Amino acid sequence: MNNTPYPTSITPTQTRIGWIGTGVMGAAMASHLLSAGYTVTIYARNPSKTLKLQSQGAHLVNTPAEVAKASDIIFTMLGHPPDVRQIVLDNPDSILASVNPGSVIIDHTSSHPELAKQIFEAAREKNCWSVDAPVSGGDIGAKEGRLAILAGGDERVVKWLTPLFELMGRPNYVGGAGCGQSCKIANQITVGGSLLGLSEGLVFAEVAGLDKLRWLEAVRGGAAGSMVMDLFGERVIGRDFRPGGFAEYMVKDLGMGLDVVEEDGGEVAVLPGAALCKQLFSGMVANGDGKLGGQGLITVIERINGKR
Structure with missing residues (x-):
């Protein structure tokens, strides 16, 4: 060839x-x-x-x-x-x-x-x-x-x-070949954890009596700041859950990360955070919200806290 x-x-x-x-x-x-x-x-x-x-x-x-x-x-x-x-x-x-x-x-x-x-x-x-x-x-x-x-x-x-x-x-x-997909899975593991942190941070801020927009502006320039916060922070506060990528896709991507086995040695990465995030995004799907954007993860945290 x-x-x-x-x-x-x-x-x-x-x-x-x-x-x-x-x-x-x-x-x-x-x-x-x-x-x-x-x-x-x-x-x-x-x-x-x-x-x-x-x-x-x-x-x-x-x-x-x-x-x-x-x-x-x-x-x-x-x-x-x-x-x-x-x-x-x-x-x-x-x-x-x-x-x-x-x-x-x-x-x-x-x-x-x-x-x-x-x-x-x-x-x-x-x-x-x-x-x-x-x-x-x-x-x-x-x-x-x-x-x-x-x-x-x-x-x-x-x-x-x-x-x-x-x-x-x-x-x-x-x-x-295949490394692009492995890179994306690692990206999604990171994004899932960041969305969970953003969701829990906003729920806590509300319970603590903080203005959520002021909280967002105060912390986004510090160690808590991230592209996830920049992309989705104000959208979450505004209840804008229109999808860039569906929540059900996060379940798929995190599931692939949890299932992938390294070829050399057959070792499986232990990913407790990814496993928890997959469960929570699966909760979105179970609630009928699988076609919302991943930033809708806050709805699951709110349900856990009796807020919905």
Whole structure:
């Protein structure tokens, strides 16, 4: 197989883009590519979610295979690992069933590291490349083009993709195939703990008789401050639980972290904080709030305290 089957340059006039997954995050990310002048072919299980992208010039097709045939670089931004497997690997209309030699598949879904490795190997058998590149930054980061992009795969391919990644945020090469997904899991473990701390801090501040906005402004510049606090602090106080990422996705991501086994030595990381956060986010789902944003975790803490 050719070690460098991809083109030597990426330009709006030469590079055809495919995009699959047009939810809150995916639609915003694809919009940046359209605004930069790229030809974008899209597929969505719910075509009504693509109307804004079509108004920007995106071309809607009926199957992932059609996206693959029309594209040099194919992005996916889906919900769960089984969705990725079906769209990329496991059906006659999948991406890899019809991909053009030399193409690159970029999966932005928060998915499983082992699945990312399987896709990488399957892509190489087709003389293509794949990159697992989940993102962090929420809906605001996606809309403003300020996502942290956590990329795993061949380093040369990731560097080659930099002009596209920079339209959506800041690319970070973190290692070989699967490492992007492992990086995102570690990110979610950290985010989950930060959301729990923010939620409990706000509940305590209220019980203590503090003005919550004043508390937020007082502590955000100190050791308690974080990107989570900056992104979600005022939204939580304002009861704005609109999703950038669904709470049920936090259950999925934290669950993958708790299930992943290191290949060398077979050791399992003991993650008591992640386990507690998974239980609490699972409580959101059980309460019927799984489609709220993760910042809605405070509702569980409030219920525990008899406040709802």
